[in-house]
Amino acid sequence: MKAKQVDPEVSRQKVAKLIRNFEAELQSGELRPKVLALVPIFRGLRDLGKALIPSEYASAARDRILYYFRKYPSTIINGDELLVVSGIQEYARRLRELRVQFGWAIVSGVTIKEMREEEAEEVPDELMVMRPNEYILLSAEEDRDAAHRWHVANMIRKQRGSVRDKILKYLQSNVGHGVTNEELRYVAGDKTEWARRVRELRTEFGWPIATKTTGQPDLSVGVYVLLADRQSPEHDRKIPDDIRREVLRRDGYKCK
């Protein structure tokens, strides 16, 4: 998208002039004229922030945020800095897009805290001090695979249909690759019983879905993998008594 490029110096002069003129407003007793006079100053400051990054590098707020992060990777960046370079109020929204939809490893202080509590990943000491409103680009590489998986997940999530079908579709689009419980929960639209649906798919509908405790001990906890896009004959949870007796006899009434 094309955006008009503003020269930062022009922008600066405009703001400086407005602030000079504001002196007179400040003297007056009325509140509203002061507020009204400050509005263009706010706008001007916003434009000045936007103008810091030339539009040939980044023309939209999201691009400017990314540009800034890539210029200072592995550096703790305060949200207020992003407010300045993005020039939009909801820079956090754009930040989430970069992380979730585009696969950039940008984490906030909150995420660092969660990582530390889960103890699954090592968190370097220097990141321990991060506040919620601080962010850091951990890797200079875009995780295209993660971004792609998110797009697939989002597409399936938005479709009509049952949660079980959506979960199956998502597993089918990742055959042989583990997907996390978080991904499945997302696909299911945060319905609480998504895990129950996964078990149904495995036991009653015959899909070869493996987890750590069901067939593939090398997987980590919370990872599900559809081993093959191939469905065994369905069976319900009720096992007929004659088959039950036959199996018990066959196995000598012992666990196999």
Added chain:
DNA sequence: ATATGTTCGGTGACCAACGA
């Protein structure tokens, strides 16, 4: 039509004031 930006409603973390 698509990209970009804003608003909305819900959630939980955190903190300080308060009262038992």
Added chain:
DNA sequence: TCGTTGGTCACCGAACATAT
């Protein structure tokens, strides 16, 4: 001292609005 309460903040995804 400790638990409760109320306020603030950041986060999140969806829905809505506007710009190109």
